[in-house]
Structure formats: C-alpha cells, structure tokens
Amino acid sequence: MTSNPTRRGVLGAGLAAGAAALTGRGAKAQAADPAITNLQPWNQALGDGVDARPYGSPSPHEAHVKRRNVEWLTADPVSSVNFTPLHELDGVITPNGLCFERHHAGIAEVDPARHRLMINGLVDTPLVFTMQDIMRFPRENRMYFLECAANSGMEWRGSQLNGCQFTHGMIHNVLYTGVPLRYLLEEAGVKTNGKWVMPEGADASAMTRSIPIEKAMDDCLVAFKMNGEALRPEQGYPVRLVVPGWEGNMWVKWLRRLEVGDQPWHHREETSKYTDLLEDGSARRFTWVMDAKSVITNPSPQAPITHGRGHTVITGVAWSGRGSIPRVDVTIDGGKTWHQARMSGPSAEKSLHRFYYEFDWDGGPLLLQSRAHDSTGYVQPTKDQLRAFRGENSIYHNNGIQTWYVNEQGVAENVEVS
Amino acid sequence: MSKFLKACAGALLVASPALADGYGLGRPALTEEIAAWDIDVRPDGMGLPEGSGDVFTGEEIFSEKCAICHGDFGEAVGRWPQLAGGFDTLTDQRPVKTIGSYWPYLSTVYDYVHRAMPFGDAQSLPADDVYAITAYLLYLNDIVDDEFELSHENFAGIRLPNEDNFFLDDRAEVELTALSGEVCMENCKDSVEITMRAAVLDVTPEETKARQLKDAVEAVRNPKPKIDATADMAEAPAEEPAEEATMQMASIDTELAAAGEKLFRQCKSCHQVGAGAKNRSGPVLNAIVGRTAGALEGFRYSRPMQAAGEKGLVWTEDELAAFMANPKTYMKGTKMSFRGFKSDADAKAVIEYLKTFDSAEM
Numbered sequence: 001m002t003s004n005p006t007r008r009g010v011l012g013a014g015l016a017a018g019a020a021a022l023t024g025r026g027a028k029a030q031a032a033d034p035a036i037t038n039l040q041p042w043n044q045a046l047g048d049g050v051d052a053r054p055y056g057s058p059s060p061h062e063a064h065v066k067r068r069n070v071e072w073l074t075a076d077p078v079s080s081v082n083f084t085p086l087h088e089l090d091g092v093i094t095p096n097g098l099c100f101e102r103h104h105a106g107i108a109e110v111d112p113a114r115h116r117l118m119i120n121g122l123v124d125t126p127l128v129f130t131m132q133d134i135m136r137f138p139r140e141n142r143m144y145f146l147e148c149a150a151n152s153g154m155e156w157r158g159s160q161l162n163g164c165q166f167t168h169g170m171i172h173n174v175l176y177t178g179v180p181l182r183y184l185l186e187e188a189g190v191k192t193n194g195k196w197v198m199p200e201g202a203d204a205s206a207m208t209r210s211i212p213i214e215k216a217m218d219d220c221l222v223a224f225k226m227n228g229e230a231l232r233p234e235q236g237y238p239v240r241l242v243v244p245g246w247e248g249n250m251w252v253k254w255l256r257r258l259e260v261g262d263q264p265w266h267h268r269e270e271t272s273k274y275t276d277l278l279e280d281g282s283a284r285r286f287t288w289v290m291d292a293k294s295v296i297t298n299p300s301p302q303a304p305i306t307h308g309r310g311h312t313v314i315t316g317v318a319w320s321g322r323g324s325i326p327r328v329d330v331t332i333d334g335g336k337t338w339h340q341a342r343m344s345g346p347s348a349e350k351s352l353h354r355f356y357y358e359f360d361w362d363g364g365p366l367l368l369q370s371r372a373h374d375s376t377g378y379v380q381p382t383k384d385q386l387r388a389f390r391g392e393n394s395i396y397h398n399n400g401i402q403t404w405y406v407n408e409q410g411v412a413e414n415v416e417v418s
Numbered sequence: 419m420s421k422f423l424k425a426c427a428g429a430l431l432v433a434s435p436a437l438a439d440g441y442g443l444g445r446p447a448l449t450e451e452i453a454a455w456d457i458d459v460r461p462d463g464m465g466l467p468e469g470s471g472d473v474f475t476g477e478e479i480f481s482e483k484c485a486i487c488h489g490d491f492g493e494a495v496g497r498w499p500q501l502a503g504g505f506d507t508l509t510d511q512r513p514v515k516t517i518g519s520y521w522p523y524l525s526t527v528y529d530y531v532h533r534a535m536p537f538g539d540a541q542s543l544p545a546d547d548v549y550a551i552t553a554y555l556l557y558l559n560d561i562v563d564d565e566f567e568l569s570h571e572n573f574a575g576i577r578l579p580n581e582d583n584f585f586l587d588d589r590a591e592v593e594l595t596a597l598s599g600e601v602c603m604e605n606c607k608d609s610v611e612i613t614m615r616a617a618v619l620d621v622t623p624e625e626t627k628a629r630q631l632k633d634a635v636e637a638v639r640n641p642k643p644k645i646d647a648t649a650d651m652a653e654a655p656a657e658e659p660a661e662e663a664t665m666q667m668a669s670i671d672t673e674l675a676a677a678g679e680k681l682f683r684q685c686k687s688c689h690q691v692g693a694g695a696k697n698r699s700g701p702v703l704n705a706i707v708g709r710t711a712g713a714l715e716g717f718r719y720s721r722p723m724q725a726a727g728e729k730g731l732v733w734t735e736d737e738l739a740a741f742m743a744n745p746k747t748y749m750k751g752t753k754m755s756f757r758g759f760k761s762d763a764d765a766k767a768v769i770e771y772l773k774t775f776d777s778a779e780m
Contacts, residue, residue, distance in 0.1 A: 070623045075487070075497035075698070077686070079537070105534065118447050118455055126447035133443045159616035166622060187440045198458060204540045206533045208458060257455055265460050266523050268530040272515065275584065281508035283520075287587040301616075329601065334610030338603045367610060377598040389593055393513050405612060414616035418609075 064088075067098060070166060073154070078106040079205075081148065083169030086295070086317065087303040092143075092173055092345045092352045096227055099172035101234045102148055104205035108254045112238040115202065117184075117222070121260035124189030131238050134222060137179040137187075142221065142244070143351045145319045147171040147290050149247035149274055149396035155383070156392045159414040162301035167402060167414060168293075171319070173352035176242050178223030181216050184258070194260040198267075199241045202256035209250045210264035211243065215288075219244045219350075222255065245321030245350035246288040247396070249274055279391025290321035292380050293399035294328055294355070294372035305410030309363035314341075316370050318353045323375035330357040334367030334403065334417045341370070349375075366406040367417055383416060457541070459529040463574035466528065470569030471550025473557040479547050480554050483536045486699045486718075486753070492516070492558045496696050502558035508583070518559025522581040524573065528552050671770055678771025681764050685756070691775045700754065704775040709733050722751035738772075739765040 058065065067082040074080040084100040101107075112131045120126040148170035154160045161167050185197070190213065197216040201207040211220070221242040224231060231237040236253025243250045249269055264270070264286075276284040296316040299305045305312060314332075318325040324347050329338040341355035355370070372380040383400030405415040459465040481490055489495050492502030504514025513520075517527055532548045534540050543551070553568035556576065562568075568576075616622070682691075688700035695702040701717040712719040712727030719727075726749065731737065741748045742765040744758040759765045 068623065070621075072497075072621065072623075072694075076537075105537070105540065118451065119444075120447060120452045120456055126452055127444040128447045128451065129444040136443050137441060158614040159618075160621055162616045162622040183441075187443060200455075200458070204534065204538070206457075206540065208529075208533070259456065259458065261460075263460060263462070265458055265529075266526055267458070268526050268534075271523060271526050271584075272517075272521050272530075277508060277513060277515070277520075279509065282583045282585060283508075284587050284589075285522075285584045287589065289587075289589075291589070301622075329603070334607070336605065336607050336610060338601070338606070367612075371601070373601075376594070378594055379597055379599070379601055381597050385597065389596075392511075393508075405615070415612045416614040418607075418611040418613050 079104050083165045084172050085165045086169050086297045087164050087300050092354050094172035096232050100170050105203050107234045108203035109233055110254055115238050118257045119188040122191040122194035123260050127188045134179055137183050139177055139179055141177050143175045143348045144244045145171055145173045145352045146248045146251055152398040153395045156394055156398055159416050162414050164295050164297050164300040168295040174226045176221055176223040177225035178221035181220035181222055190260055193262045196261045196264050198259040198265050199252040199255055200257040201252045202254040207252050208267045209269055276396055277393045287397055291399040292320035292372045292374035292378050294318035294370040294380055295402045296368050296370050299406055299412045300404055301412045301414055304412055309361050312359055312361040314357040316355055318372040320374035324349050325353040325372050325374055327373040328355040329371040331369045332366045363408055368404045369401050371401055459525045461523040461525045466570045466573055467545040468570050469545035469549050470567055471546045471553055472567040473553045473564050476550035476554025480551055496698050501555055517555055520580050521578055522584050524576050524578055527555055670774055674767050674770040675774050678767035681768050682771055703772050706733055706772050720751050720753045722749055735769050738769050
C-alpha cells in the first residue's frame with residue numbers, strides 16, 4: 001500500500017460499499033434498510049424553484065467529477081493541459097465542462113463582437129468575416145473526437161500514471177455545429193497554387209499549423225457550437241477549427257485567420273513539437289492522423305470494483321482517426337483469451353465509440369485489456385509492438401494497448417504485461 | 419471537369435445550399451489589415467520583416483526578457499524549455515531537443531519568438547530585437563560566432579544542423595499493413611507476467627500538499643465524522659500529516675490561511691510552496707517568514723533585492739506585508755511583476771497561508 005491519500009480514500013470507500021452489498025441477490029438483509037424506512041429530507045421538504053438554477057450544474061454528489069491536471073508535467077498551468085475524467089463518463093458524448101483543456105497562453109476571453117476571421121494568402125479575394133457572417137453560411141452537425149497527440153505520451157517508457165483520466169484523458173467527443181471550411185475558402189477563391197492552409201488563433205500564443213488543402217477541402221469545420229451550445233471559452237469561443245481524426249493541436253481555437261500558401265510553414269508546433277523522434281535519431285513530421293485506440297474506463301485505478309464478486313460490467317471507449325470502430329476485443333487474463341465486446345451507441349467516423357463486456361467475476365486477480373479494430377482493418381497494437389517500430393523517445397501517438405491489473409479487492413493499477 | 423465543379427454538381431444533386439458563385443458574405447480585407455495580422459515566417463524567408471540584430475545585443479535582450487524562464491544561456495529554469503545544447507543526444511535515453519540539436523529551421527525561431535514571446539507579452543518585440551535574440555540563440559548553439567549579425571538578407575542562408583533528420587509520416591507504409599488483419603482470440607499466450615507497475619513510480623497527482631495540510635489541521639481542530647459521501651474523496655486528509663500538523667502549526671489561524679490559499683493562486687504561476695517546490699520565475703516561499711531577503715540559494719534575485727538582504731533585511735510578517743502591498747514602491751527594481759494586494763487583510767491572509775509551509779525542506 002502506498003501513502004497516496006487519493007487511492008486510500010477511494011479504496012476505503014470502495015471496501016465499505018463492497019462489504020455492504022457483497023453477494024448481490026443471494027444475501028438476505030439483516031435489518032430493514034434505513035434508506036427505505038426513514039423519511040429522507042427530499043421526501044418531505046420543498047426543493048429549489050425554477051428560478052434558482054437558470055444554468056444548471058451537476059448534483060453536489062458529483063463534485064469529484066472534474067478535470068484534473070498533473071502539476072509536474074509542465075512549467076506553468078497557463079501553458080498546460082488538464083484531463084477528462086473518462087472513468088466517470090458513459091455513452092459517447094463528453095459534457096462541455098469536462099472536455100480536457102490544452103492552452104499555450106491561457107484561456108483567451110474573446111468578445112465575439114470584436115472577433116474577426118480573415119482569409120488571406122493565395123486567394124482571389126482576401127476576405128474578413130464577422131461572427132455573424134460566419135453564421136450565415138450553411139451549417140453542418142457532426143460528431144468528432146479530439147485527441148491530443150500527446151495522450152498517453154507519459155507511458156512510452158512504461159506505466160507511470162494510475163488512472164485512465166491521466167493516461168487517456170486528453171480526449172473528448174463533441175457534436176459540433178459549424179461551417180465546412182471549404183465554403184469559406186471557396187468564398188475567397190483558392191488559387192491553383194494554393195496547396196496549404198495555415199489556421200491561426202487569436203490568443204497570446206497565436207497558435208499556427210500547416211494543413212494540406214485536400215484535408216481543408218474535405219471534412220474540416222469552422223465550428224461555433226459544441227453539443228448544441230456556444231463553444232466554451234477554453235475550447236476556443238467564439239470559433240474554432242475542427243480537423244476530424246487529426247491531432248488535437250491542429251484544431252486551432254479562437255480562430256482568427258486562415259492563410260493559403262504553396263508550402264507548409266514549419267512552425268514551432270510542427271517542428272520542435274508534434275514531430276516523432278525515433279530510436280535512430282531521425283524524426284517523423286506531419287504525423288497528423290490519430291491511430292485507432294481504446295481504453296477500459298471502468299474498472300480502472302480511479303474506479304475500482306467496489307461490489308465484490310458476481311456480475312461485473314467492463315466498459316470503455318474506442319476511436320480511430322481513419323474511420324469508425326466496428327469491433328473491440330476485451331481480455332480479462334492479460335491476453336490469453338479475448339472476447340468480442342458489445343458496442344452500444346452511435347457509430348460515427350472519427351468519433352468515440354462505447355463498448356461493454358459483462359462477465360461473472362470470481363473475485364480473483366484480473367489483467368484487463370481492450371483492443372480496437374478500425375474500419376480499415378487496422379488493429380490497435382501492444383505497447384511493445386509500437387516500441388519495436390518507434391523506440392521509446394516519441395512523445396506523441398502512443399496508441400498501445402493499456403493494461404489494468406485488478407487485485408482481489410477490486411483495486412486497479414496501471415501495469416504492463418509480457 | 420475540375421474538382422471544384424464536380425463538388426458543386428454533386429452538391430446540387432443533394433440539394434445542398436452550396437452556391438457556385440459564393441454567398442456574398444464577408445468583405446474584402448484591407449491591405450493594412452492583412453499587414454497587421456500576417457506575421458508568419460517560412461523557411462524560405464517569406465514573411466520576414468526588414469531588420470537586423472547582433473549576438474551582443476541579443477544577449478542583453480535575452481537576459482532581460484527571456485532568461486527568467488530559459489536561463490542566461492538557454493539552459494532552462496525548472497521545466498521551461500531548454501533552448502541550447504543537447505547536441506548528439508537524440509539517440510540517448512533522455513534526448514535533449516533544443517534549437518541546435520533538434521529544430522529543423524531557423525525561421526521557426528524567429529516566427530515563434532515574435533508570435534508568442536516573451537511569455538505573457540507576445541508580439542511586443544520590434545523586428546530588430548527578434549533578429550538579435552535569434553542571433554544570440556544561434557550563438558548559444560555554436561552555429562555562429564559572437565561577431566555575428568542576423569538580418570533579413572542573410573537569414574535564409576542559415577541552416578540548422580538537424581534539418582535533414584526529418585522525414586514525412588510513413589506510418590501508412592511502415593506500420594499500417596503490419597498492424598492490420600487477423601487477431602488471435604484463444605490460447606494466445608502460455609503465461610502472462612506483470613513487467614511494469616505504475617505504483618513503483620507513483621507520480622499520479624494528488625490534491626496539493628497545501629490542501630492536505632489545511633485539511634489535516636482542520637481535522638485536528640474540528641473533528642468530523644470520517645466518511646462524508648459528498649466530499650471529494652481525493653481530498654480526504656491523510657493521517658500522517660495530521661500528526662505533523664498538530665506539532666508544527668499550533669499558531670496558525672486556519673480560517674485566515676484558507677483565505678490566503680485562495681489569494682495565493684495569483685502568485686502560483688511564479689512562486690511554488692510545499693514539498694518538492696522549485697524556484698520558478700519567483701523563489702520558493704517555504705519558510706519565507708524569518709528568511710533573509712534575497713538569500714535563497716539557486717534563485718537569481720534582482721540586484722536591489724540581493725543588496726537589501728546583504729544589508730540585513732529579514733522577511734518579518736510586517737516587512738512581507740509592506741512588500742506585498744506595493745512591491746515596486748517598496749523595492750525599486752524588484753523583478754516581481756505583481757502590482758500589490760489591494761487590502762492589508764489580503765496580504766495578512768497570504769502570509770498566514772505561507773506560514774503553513776514553515777519548513778524549508780517540506
């Protein structure tokens with residue numbers, strides 16, 4: 001046992017709950033349940049009226065469900081990242097307030113009335129749009145995951161962080177409303193030598209990336225709504241770029257400019273960062289697509305099994321930047337035997353998928369893994385398979401299979417297996 | 419038929435509202451508007467403004483504007499990026515990726531320094547200053563000598579040593595086929611061993627040490643039932659700190675310290691406290707009360723701060739409160755950019771909070 005109070009707190013509560021309901025329906029109640037026999041305050045007293053919560057928030061009992069950061073990761077919280085609590089979520093949509101954040105100069109608080117989007121460079125007519133102009137283009141609604149290329153990046157050299165929030169939480173899945181980028185570019189008229197588009201943010205980092213024109217004309221969106229409401233400031237309010245299936249860094253927030261050029265710009269986020277250093281010292285550049293990946297979110301280190309042996313639900317999420325996820329396999333013995341998981345919920349291209357595997361837990365130790373298959377036939381590799389291709393010096397694009405060791409008490413730990 | 423026309427034809431068939439002639443939305447951008455925003459620079463030199471700067475000038479600007487995070491010689495302070503050195507480390511177990519050892523193009527340095535630096539004061543440097551800083555960074559990376567002057571004219575001729583070590587994403591050829599196809603479902607392995615465990619490293623974040631201490635103190639003073647289902651379990655007080663806390667913190671006003679903790683948030687981007695605290699752009703503040711000013715080893719204080727300490731200034735609670743009320747008036751030339759607390763009560767609360775970190779070791 002470690003001296004980590006986080007784990008101890010969770011474990012303590014888990015064991016208490018486990019003892020109370022250890023054997024399910026087989027157990028006879030010793031005494032009447034006070035949750036039934038006592039009148040609860042909410043059975044009797046009146047609650048808040050409709051004027052009390054004009055913008056609702058979760059129950060106070062859910063106050064622990066929040067984004068968390070890892071302080072030692074970065075020099076300063078203003079240029080840092082926090083993590084989506086995947087172990088507390090179900091379905092495929094990430095609630096807006098729980099979508100992980102990554103900023104390079106803090107959250108820009110942009111006044112939409114003073115926000116402009118400019119298109120310049122190799123176009124027939126450089127244009128300026130107001131937010132109102134953007135909203136007059138035809139819109140589309142599409143659901144996409146956004147994964148930071150550095151998601152699971154701390155795990156290249158081995159298991160480090162105990163919790164899928166920290167190992168896999170740099171992802172969210174949102175229904176975007178936006179204008180196809182193609183419409184905006186066509187409005188300005190891309191010249192025939194216009195091969196690249198450079199989006200730029202309005203924040204103090206003025207984030208830039210180079211995007212090939214084929215992708216810009218294909219499925220990119222200039223989005224202003226997430227899950228039906230305005231983008232949150234930390235997600236780029238009033239407008240951000242959506243680059244489906246490609247690394248999150250390219251989804252420029254607070255989008256203020258699109259420049260068309262005949263060559264890539266090789267800016268900081270595509271040279272110093274977001275390039276993949278291989279074992280021989282060479283480095284891949286422009287590794288835009290996010291490979292297929294999955295993770296079991298329950299149980300996991302932050303979400304132990306608290307009910308004891310018996311019927312047990314394993315669930316998790318899977319995604320691919322190349323398409324959809326028709327199939328996920330789950331193993332509970334570290335990969336000796338695999339079972340096809342049950343997929344449930346909408347299946348969209350470049351979007352999160354939800355899977356379940358239910359089984360009868362005998363109370364013995366488990367080694368849990370999930371393995372995603374995407375619609376191209378690609379299968380999520382083990383971490384060692386990835387290392388064989390890339391070594392251990394990459395930071396980005398770690399899509400290797402995650403293993404959770406679950407002990408007899410139901411406590412889960414991040415491990416790697418042979 | 420062009421791709422564009424095809425797309426339009428297809429669009430019409432499915433009754434999409436896309437129009438061949440556009441929507442007539444937006445307005446033409448003015449030349450001066452484009453000039454104001456079009457700041458990007460490319461490896462071929464496109465986008466560079468006219469100007470120049472030499473290594474010597476760059477060193478001066480760098481030590482004033484950049485060294486606080488990146489170190490005088492680009493060696494980095496704390497976890498801020500290291501900008502120089504790291505040569506021949508790219509195949510090491512811990513590669514050091516700097517401008518000299520890793521970055522492929524010099525234009526990226528100019529573009530980024532102008533676009534996003536200094537941190538918190540982006541796009542404030544005139545072109546000549548950016549040229550000078552870029553020249554100094556070349557010098558720190560042994561690419562030019564100390565006489566060198568960089569300008570828009572000689573810029574595109576400079577090559578960084580690692581340029582040729584980058585290649586286009588080849589996952590499609592190298593990995594995808596190898597990782598596609600049939601998978602094993604049964605009897606895939608004879609045995610499975612755990613080869614690595616996260617608990618060995620145990621770097622998973624907890625709530626802050628400060629929060630734990632505060633909770634511990636509160637738990638001792640106002641014992642509460644242990645299990646509170648609505649409480650964030652991660653914030654449950656650890657037992658050991660509670661015992662320590664009763665011994666060390668008898669004179670702390672916990673309510674005031676809790677208020678101070680909230681106020682301290684605005685200090686945190688520069689000052690660390692608690693276990694494992696490191697000097698950042700400000701010094702570590704563990705055991706600050708009673709410490710001699712400008713005396714913490716390993717922190718680069720302003721000259722006035724160092725001099726005040728040498729003359730015997732000790733940070734009593736009163737001196738701290740006076741400093742925190744208006745740093746620039748209290749000590750002309752201090753590096754601390756904080757404008758001061760509006761009320762004495764705020765300063766007192768922060769001091770109370772800092773007193774909970776009364777051990778320099780933590």
